[in-house]
Amino acid sequence: MLRLLMIGAGGIGGYYAARLLDAGHRVVLTARGEHLGALKDNGLTVHYEGRELAHAPAAHDHQELVTQYKPDEFDLIIIALKATATASVVSELGDWLKQGQTPVLSLQNGVDNEPLLAETVGADRVIGGLAVRIGGHITRPGVIEAEGLAQIVMGAWPKVSGGADSRTPLLKTLVAAFNDAGIPARSSDNIRYELWRKLVINNGVNPLSALTGLDTRSLTHHPRFGRIVYGMMAETVEASRADGVNLEKKDLEEMFELISNFNAIKTSMLVDRERGRPLELDTIAGAVLRRCERPGIEAPYTETVHAVLQHSDE
Template identity: 55%
Template sequence: MHILMVGTGGIGAYYGARLQHAGHKVVFVARGMHLKAIQEQGLKVTHPTLQFHQQVTICDEVELHQTYPAHEFDLIILTIKAGATAQWRNSWKNWLTATDTKTPILSLQNGVDNERLIAEVVGRERTIGGLAVRIGGHIVSPAVVEATGIAQIVMGYWPNHSQNPPPAALTHWQTDFQTAGIPTFVTADIQYELWRKLLINNGVNPLSALTRLDTRTLTSHPTYGHTVYQLMQETAQAARADGVAMSQGDVDEMFNLIKSFDAIKTSMLVDREQGRPLELAAISGAVLERHQRLGTQAPVTALVSALLEQGL
């Protein structure tokens, strides 16, 4: 496959390295010092099951648009921060919708709104929702990425294709990803799966950034663990605004799953430590906006979000 990896942070670098290592042609997009360092030194990705240090094809978005037509790629994988999705799709719109371009876009981002934003530009038929599950990945220095975890991918056409069998392209990509060492699953209802992941993201990401504690410390603590569970319950209730039914069983399953993880520094905690903007709007903001629509309350999510916004 010829793959475009938009975003070369912890997640994008890891999956892109896996795919290149398996023989696929990957073009990475990055910027700033990270881009310059990779151009000079190659990309280094370390994972318990992968040691990758190779030269890669990488450029910024201006060079990409001047050098490659979008239809040259078989798949575009988007791993940028959720808060940048709207600006990205607007600035890339002409390139993404040029004549003869039918390349699908797979979002591997936090939140439940990225796919809608993408589909508004390229259409649902080119929009694939996705989850990067049980992976921790971070840039430790320019051109150097460390990743941990099983690093699964769950994907499906957005919002679902529950009335029809999975399109052949999905099963083809699933096979290619599996062969590259990426456990991959195709779902008939990706919107449901995105909300299940938001249960975990809203449960631990903001609270970890606020307390500066890892996931295991949070979930095993008698007070913080109860707070995580409350945040997950508020998320499940918010899903009703999107017509997604989250049961108490979903909350219990996701809570027990995050409790079973190794201690993980969440992406929001890492962003706070490094002084980067937090994905608060895409995670807690999505929950609060749905509760507002439903005319209900999410007091724990509102409190944690307000404390983070105040810089505490």
């Protein structure tokens, strides 16, 4: 049995927590507001492709967490919050996290979360991760709807070096436990490469879906928007060079084919815009544009969509 802390029991974190609870692992959740109240009063309910997963795990806000637990009471701390919240999590929980040695796994969008966590807890405690082919949203407080394969890829950040790594045994344990829980999981020796490949998809569809109101399939199969999606993905491939990742044309083609054939889902950014919540625009499109500025790479598709979306939300 694993002892896990899920910081952020939203659509993604809540789904994975439910699967792990179903498999007999101990999972403590954090949340806030009405969602937290519902988790405490009625437990967590997840609807996933015809199944209902219902559990009553311990749920807390961050203040309750730091007063009732120590970091080393957990085998793994998972952060599944929006990337826009990473800085505030580091600010609120940084001192608490430093009290232990438990590794921290980021399951967030973008490529800037792991560096921020590494500054706080040390790079040797950071496990990079990404959730692949999953759509998940809170439909009402305490209730989540999720769909997709919901795979997890994780690895020692930024990548496995030649020497022994203390995270390797835990990664093997996690991959086995997650797969046993019905969560397709694998480890990667170069997780930063995997994170950039996901950013190719996220930058391709997230901002444009928030701007147009269209789901991923409608975007990728649209005669004009599909070209814009492909263009934004191509610009992300170019931006990866600034981090020394150096994605190639085959990565672009694979990622475009993947999102084109995936379920027709509302992106997280579209859902956030519909609900009046802050967008992950800076952590997705902004991350691409910042890396394009340094070497002078042109990114007209991303720059235009970013500017229009930013202006429309002002």
